[in-house]
Amino acid sequence: MKLYHSPASPFVRKALVAAHETGLAERIEIATIALTPVASNTELNRENPLGKIPALVLEDGTTLFDSRVICEYLDTRHDGPRLFPADGRERWTALRRHALADGLLDAAILCRYETFLRPEERRWTDWIDGQRAKFRRALDALEGEANDFGATVDIGTIAAACAADYLDFRSLDDGWRDRRPRIAAWLEGFAARPSMQATRPAA
Numbered sequence: 315m316k317l318y319h320s321p322a323s324p325f326v327r328k329a330l331v332a333a334h335e336t337g338l339a340e341r342i343e344i345a346t347i348a349l350t351p352v353a354s355n356t357e358l359n360r361e362n363p364l365g366k367i368p369a370l371v372l373e374d375g376t377t378l379f380d381s382r383v384i385c386e387y388l389d390t391r392h393d394g395p396r397l398f399p400a401d402g403r404e405r406w407t408a409l410r411r412h413a414l415a416d417g418l419l420d421a422a423i424l425c426r427y428e429t430f431l432r433p434e435e436r437r438w439t440d441w442i443d444g445q446r447a448k449f450r451r452a453l454d455a456l457e458g459e460a461n462d463f464g465a466t467v468d469i470g471t472i473a474a475a476c477a478a479d480y481l482d483f484r485s486l487d488d489g490w491r492d493r494r495p496r497i498a499a500w501l502e503g504f505a506a507r508p509s510m511q512a513t514r515p516a517a
C-alpha cells in the first residue's frame with residue numbers, strides 16, 4: 315500500500331496512527347508530497363480528484379480517501395482490537411468523537427490557512443474568529459467527556475489526540491489547556507503511545 319503523505323497534515327497523522335495501532339505501518343510505503351490548497355500536486359490529483367491527502371493506493375490499484383475511509387479500511391486488515399467498534403453505544407460514541415475531532419481539525423486548518431497562506435490584506439478577521447470559536451467549542455466538548463476516555467484506543471480517541479496535538483503544532487491556541495485540564499492530562503498520556511511518537515511532525 316502507498317500513502318500520499320505530508321508530515322504536517324493531522325489527517326495523514328491520524329491515518330498513520332491507525333496504521334501503527336493496527337500493526338500495518340510497515341506495509342505502507344510513504345509517498346511524501348508538497349501541496350497547499352493553492353498549489354496542488356499533479357500525481358496526487360490523478361489518484362484523488364479532490365487533490366487531498368491522505369490518499370491510500372491499495373495493492374489492486376484502487377485509491378482510498380479520505381482519512382475516515384482509510385482508517386476504516388485499515389481496521390478491516392488486522393486481527394487485533396477494533397478501532398471502529400462493531401456496534402452498540404461504543405460504536406456511536408467512537409464515530410461521534412471521530413466526527414467531532416475531524417470538525418475541530420477542519421476549523422483549525424482553515425484558521426491556519428487564513429493566517430499563514432492568505433495574503434494579509436485579504437484576511438477576514440470575523441471569519442477567522444468564527445473558525446476559532448468552532449474549534450474551541452469542539453475542545454470544550456472533548457473536555458466534557460475526557461474523563462470517560464480512560465485507556466480507550468479507538469478511532470474517536472486517536473482522532474481527538476491528533477486534533478488537539480495539531481493545535482500545539484501550529485500554535486493555533488496556546489492557552490487551550492488552561493480551561494481544559496482533563497483533556498490536557500489525557501493527551502499527555504495518549505501522546506506517549508508509540509503510534510503517536512512515531513508520527514509526531516517535526517517542528
Ligand code: BEZ
Nearest residue numbers: 320322323324423426484
Ligand atoms: C499544515 O501544514 O498545517 C497542514 C498541511 C497539510 C494539511 C493540513 C495542514
